[in-house]
Amino acid sequence: MKDKLQSDSLSELANPTYSRVREKLREDILSGYFISGERLKIAELVERYKVSQMPIREALQQLQGEGLLIIEPNKGAHVRKVDRQFLESIYEIRQLIEVYLTVKCIENLKEKDLKSLNQIQKSYEAAASKEDYTTCLQLNRRFHSTIYELANNSEGLQILEKHWQLINTLRLTYGFGSRRTTEVIEEHRAILDALESRNPAAVEAAAAIHCVNAKADLLAQMSDKFK
Amino acid sequence: MKDKLQSDSLSELANPTYSRVREKLREDILSGYFISGERLKIAELVERYKVSQMPIREALQQLQGEGLLIIEPNKGAHVRKVDRQFLESIYEIRQLIEVYLTVKCIENLKEKDLKSLNQIQKSYEAAASKEDYTTCLQLNRRFHSTIYELANNSEGLQILEKHWQLINTLRLTYGFGSRRTTEVIEEHRAILDALESRNPAAVEAAAAIHCVNAKADLLAQMSDKFK
DNA sequence: ACAATATATATTGTATACAATCAGATAGCA
DNA sequence: TGCTATCTGATTGTATACAATATATATTGT
16 A cells, blocks of 8 residues: 555655755655664765755754754764654654644634535545545545644644654555555544534544544554564 | 843853854744744844854754744745744643643652652752742753653653743743742642652642643733733 | 736855864873 | 873864845836
């Protein structure tokens, strides 16, 4: 399944060099090209990505902001360990915020919002039946973004966006479990139903289940990496 | 009270230029020198901070990672609105994570940890009675860091560190309410007692109260700014 | 007058040369 | 030997010149 997934391709387009380098570096870190904790030397990255040091330095600063590496001033950059513990810490925090925002969005939820969510869900099901997983990935993102933005919490939104960058890149490398797509449909349906009922406890439960299952599936896909 | 607070002075010491610029920029954004949403032009910042454009660009990337500004590739950087809604979103997320980590630390809490927390608490009370608020600020940080690290959740830790940078800078500008120091002593005491009892519900309540009160005090100090 | 296009200016982004800092090796000395 | 100090090479950080891009202004054609 993984071979069918295509990246958003920020890397190829006419973006600044530092953006393209950031995308490639993120992929190289998460795919395991750089080993956990490895020291990244500017000169080597200049060699690898065939650009000058300045865009590389800026990409490193951005990735530090994403938590994928640590820069010690005057010393150098080390890639963060991408191990099970790291991912679990991400998903624990993600679940806290995702559940919170999804429940909170009830306050601002209008009829038209429910309509567009249902629309996205329908498109998702269509794409899934065509096995168009690239579109599925995008629609999944739109489904959740729509909900998050209704919650009116910029800090939470920003953190979840950051996580999405990371998880998306991991999914491009490791793919999904074979049943995951249909599971996602059911879980999104459950969230939608709960939102329509406007019952906070039901929303909380549905959002939590979705997050727990997403984590379990990704970790299963990565199980060989962790051994 | 604010006049007595001193910054950690990363800005003055022999750190890279981009670190010093980052500190000053953060302060200038949070203190309101730059108005909300203002466009930051590199040339102007070069003029203001008397350094070349490269360290400024790196500082901007770092601050984007902290969520204090948004960089549009090939367009420019805009400072984020620092208004009541922004701070409320921060504190909402912060509370989620802080409570979660504090509860989770129970699992790993050893006798020696409780001892060092009590030690920090004692030092805090001593510093408070001498009205040494700079030391108080540092001890407050150590108190919470000690707890967070026991929770073993790197993502949560990182987000709280980021928040601390932000809140600390705001405190340096806007100070504390006159009773806040003694309130903090009581609230930390309550958290400590709850941790010693190893009762999750009690810990959750104590941590939540602490967070809510901190937010209320800061917003009160900043009330004139928001009006 | 208006739209589309070309031109000019301002601004961001990249490459390169050089300076500052750090880590390891070597030398000097008790 | 063990310790300190100094040098040396590797690496990070800074300044500056130049290129690419976006924005504002002017020009042209209808």
